[in-house]
Amino acid sequence: MHLLGNLNPRQQEAVTHVSGPVLVLAGAGSGKTRVLAHRIAYLLGAVGVSPYEILAVTFTNKAAGEMADRVRALVGDIAAGIWMGTFHSICARILRIEGRRLGISPDFTIYDDRDQVLLMKQILSDLGLAKSRLTPAAALSRISWAKSGLVSPEDLAGMVGNPYDRKIADIYSDYENALRANNALDFDDLICMPVRLFKHDQDALTKFAMRFTHILIDEYQDTNRAQYEFVRLLSSIHRSVCAVGDDDQSIYRWRGADVTNLLNFERDFPEAAVVRLEQCYRSTKTILAASQAIIQRNVERKEKDLWTENPVGRKVMLSAVRDERGEGEFVADMVNKLMEEEGKCLSDFVVLYRTNAQSRPMEDAFRGKGVPYVIVGGIKFYERKEIKDMIAYLRVLVNTRDSVSLSRIINVPHRGIGDVTLGRLREFCTDQGISLSDGLTRISEIAGLNAASGRKLEAFGSLLAKLRRESAGKSLENVIKLVAEESGYLAYLRTLDKVESIARTENIEEMVAGGYEFQERSDEPTLEKFLEEVSLVMDIDLWDDRRDAVSLMTLHNAKGLEFPVVFIAGAEEGLVPHHTSFEDRAEMEEERRLFYVGMTRAKERLFISTAAGRRGFRGWMPQVVSRFVEDIPEEFMEILASSEDRHVPDETHSDWGEEKVIRIGTPVRHAEWGTGRVVGCEGYGKQLRLTVKFGGGRVKRLLAQYANLEFLEEDPL
DNA sequence: TACATTGCGATCCGT
DNA sequence: TCGCAATGTA
Numbered sequence: 088m089h090l091l092g093n094l095n096p097r098q099q100e101a102v103t104h105v106s107g108p109v110l111v112l113a114g115a116g117s118g119k120t121r122v123l124a125h126r127i128a129y130l131l132g133a134v135g136v137s138p139y140e141i142l143a144v145t146f147t148n149k150a151a152g153e154m155a156d157r158v159r160a161l162v163g164d165i166a167a168g169i170w171m172g173t174f175h176s177i178c179a180r181i182l183r184i185e186g187r188r189l190g191i192s193p194d195f196t197i198y199d200d201r202d203q204v205l206l207m208k209q210i211l212s213d214l215g216l217a218k219s220r221l222t223p224a225a226a227l228s229r230i231s232w233a234k235s236g237l238v239s240p241e242d243l244a245g246m247v248g249n250p251y252d253r254k255i256a257d258i259y260s261d262y263e264n265a266l267r268a269n270n271a272l273d274f275d276d277l278i279c280m281p282v283r284l285f286k287h288d289q290d291a292l293t294k295f296a297m298r299f300t301h302i303l304i305d306e307y308q309d310t311n312r313a314q315y316e317f318v319r320l321l322s323s324i325h326r327s328v329c330a331v332g333d334d335d336q337s338i339y340r341w342r343g344a345d346v347t348n349l350l351n352f353e354r355d356f357p358e359a360a361v362v363r364l365e366q367c368y369r370s371t372k373t374i375l376a377a378s379q380a381i382i383q384r385n386v387e388r389k390e391k392d393l394w395t396e397n398p399v400g401r402k403v404m405l406s407a408v409r410d411e412r413g414e415g416e417f418v419a420d421m422v423n424k425l426m427e428e429e430g431k432c433l434s435d436f437v438v439l440y441r442t443n444a445q446s447r448p449m450e451d452a453f454r455g456k457g458v459p460y461v462i463v464g465g466i467k468f469y470e471r472k473e474i475k476d477m478i479a480y481l482r483v484l485v486n487t488r489d490s491v492s493l494s495r496i497i498n499v500p501h502r503g504i505g506d507v508t509l510g511r512l513r514e515f516c517t518d519q520g521i522s523l524s525d526g527l528t529r530i531s532e533i534a535g536l537n538a539a540s541g542r543k544l545e546a547f548g549s550l551l552a553k554l555r556r557e558s559a560g561k562s563l564e565n566v567i568k569l570v571a572e573e574s575g576y577l578a579y580l581r582t583l584d585k586v587e588s589i590a591r592t593e594n595i596e597e598m599v600a601g602g603y604e605f606q607e608r609s610d611e612p613t614l615e616k617f618l619e620e621v622s623l624v625m626d627i628d629l630w631d632d633r634r635d636a637v638s639l640m641t642l643h644n645a646k647g648l649e650f651p652v653v654f655i656a657g658a659e660e661g662l663v664p665h666h667t668s669f670e671d672r673a674e675m676e677e678e679r680r681l682f683y684v685g686m687t688r689a690k691e692r693l694f695i696s697t698a699a700g701r702r703g704f705r706g707w708m709p710q711v712v713s714r715f716v717e718d719i720p721e722e723f724m725e726i727l728a729s730s731e732d733r734h735v736p737d738e739t740h741s742d743w744g745e746e747k748v749i750r751i752g753t754p755v756r757h758a759e760w761g762t763g764r765v766v767g768c769e770g771y772g773k774q775l776r777l778t779v780k781f782g783g784g785r786v787k788r789l790l791a792q793y794a795n796l797e798f799l800e801e802d803p804l
Numbered sequence: 805t806a807c808a809t810t811g812c813g814a815t816c817c818g819t
Numbered sequence: 820t821c822g823c824a825a826t827g828t829a
Contacts, residue, residue: 274818501807505806507806626818642817643818662816668816704820
């Protein structure tokens with residue numbers, strides 16, 4: 088039958104075991120996406136399950152869309168109506184329907200981190216903590232940790248022996264009240280609130296737990312406590328959960344993900360079948376072996392035995408470059424070379440890095456060499472100032488209680504309403520227990536307000552009333568146009584200098600187009616749904632993999648993707664592993680998994696580059712090769728010598744002995760091996776180790792102190 | 805009281 | 820490099 092065609096026996100088992108819980112331990116490239124798609128198709132086509140009964144959770148919205156396409160290709164339109172999406176989008180959907188049971192109005196706003204910080208600043212200043220060492224972001228980070236672990240303010244306050252948390256608990260409590268007053272939810276709320284609903288409202292739980300006879304969850308290793316609880320509750324009746332994941336690819340611990348959800352699946356569902364997918368269809372034998380050598384150094388992991396029938400392929404290439412510019416040039420040159428010599432096309436390549444800041448020099452090199460590229464991530468479209476402003480207007484139209492958005496736009500464009508006037512309005516509203524929006528209708532009652540400021544507030548109030556009146560019944564596209572025009576925002580942009588003005592006006596036009604596109608595509612093209620989508624889109628969702636360009640993204644964004652040729656840039660101590668992880672063994676293991684995820688994205692070719700130094704915000708910093716590279720056995724790796732014109736600037740030196748200048752590319756002579764070149768440099772001081780490539784292709788790793796190397800001033804080659 | 809300017813500080817990963 | 824807070828100016 089075609090629903091099982093081309094699946095190996097393990098995969099078939101994962102697809103056809105539909106009578107109870109299944110844990111699918113899926114190694115990198117083992118075809119888990121196919122398994123999930125086939126399982127859904129099998130449920131619909133062979134078992135006769137209604138699409139209405141299926142809930143499928145994916146890690147990105149993009150993955151959900153692709154899953155839907157694959158299922159449709161297998162069984163056709165009977166797949167329509169499946170609930171498929173990320174935890175956040177599925178939970179938002181549940182809350183729009185059932186939120187009222189928790190006192191959440193369906194027109195709630197979703198606050199992103201910028202909104203959260205603005206709200207938190209207000210709270211800290213109300214508590215007299217504005218000048219304290221506690222930053223809004225730090226408080227929010229602790230609160231987010233609590234929420235994603237389902238820890239309430241009371242729980243947090245009760246945690247013994249932590250005075251810091253006692254203080255945070257008060258802030259947490261105020262923060263929650265403020266969110267409710269604003270009719271707003273943060274990202275963590277989207278998950279916790281349905282959990283709270285299901286725990287306290289048996290009717291609501293029964294309704295959904297009865298409905299979803301089959302639940303599938305991808306990337307289960309990266310679920311957090313709240314998401315785990317959500318799944319546990321929803322599956323409490325039918326117990327038919329199919330969890331797919333790989334503990335070696337858990338890379339979101341820092342965001343509250345808890346890999347024990349995966350490791351303890353069999354404890355939670357003792358009747359579970361466990362299927363291991365260990366045949367890798369993606370990578371060459373060499374890439375697989377090299378990546379296994381690295382991940383096997385982790386202590387906290389399940390042992391697995393991945394294998395492949397793919398060819399041996401080429402060795403992993405390590406390129407030692409001078410600095411970030413040299414790295415960019417190396418990658419761009421190699422892209423050109425492989426396109427010319429091996430017939431690769433632009434979309435075959437991806438460049439992966441640890442931090443978004445690394446994209447800049449990479450872009451410069453690509454632009455300089457005329458290689459088309461797309462960047463995934465960085466500054467999001469919806470985070471641009473003018474777009475956030477427009478969204479704030481739209482939010483205020485939908486949710487009149489949203490004071491964070493209202494504060495954002497009350498003086499944008501300039502209306503002569505400053506901090507003092509806004510402060511008086513805010514104070515009045517807090518006293519009266521009303522929203523800022525309601526306060527605008529009672530301006531005459533506000534104490535200490537001069538007549539001019541009062542009139543300005545009045546004018547802003549009537550603007551909002553007018554926008555509300557005129558937007559009623561209009562299409563999404565026209566509402567956005569209306570707001571841009573009537574608010575004076577477009578006129579304001581025209582007063583800016585030319586370049587700025589044009590770029591930002593274009594962004595607003597792009598947003599109008601986005602609104603039009605949304606209303607064409609969505610089955611429910613409301614302003615609420617549009618704002619929800621805008622809040623929940625991920626950078627990777629917007630990435631077009633068919634576009635004729637090299638992709639640039641972070642290692643995190645690469646999860647779940649694959650490419651014929653992968654470049655991992657910045658394989659250096661401090662980047663991967665990131666310096667913030669040095670002190671913590673668990674975090675270090677996560678860095679290793681991250682590097683592993685990057686390596687296993689590659690199908691045919693894997694390039695790793697490492698720079699001798701980088702120009703940071705404090706000038707030139709010497710860099711050291713990542714310990715992960717060190718763990719790749721030499722038989723799987725080939726070191727590319729750097730070209731002759733690459734030199735480390737003179738200020739770079741080891742602190743070993745006298746100040747010797749060690750450059751990538753520095754010529755050396757050894758009594759036994761003859762002349763060669765430094766192609767890599769690791770460690771500091773007495774630990775300084777050099778990788779030297781000698782004539783005849785011999786590569787030696789040497790402890791510099793004892794190597795008896797002669798560093799040559801003149802290049803003999 | 806609002807708005808422009810300068811200077812400083814922080815800068816991982818992201819729903 | 821960029822965004823924001825303190826400071827200066829209208």
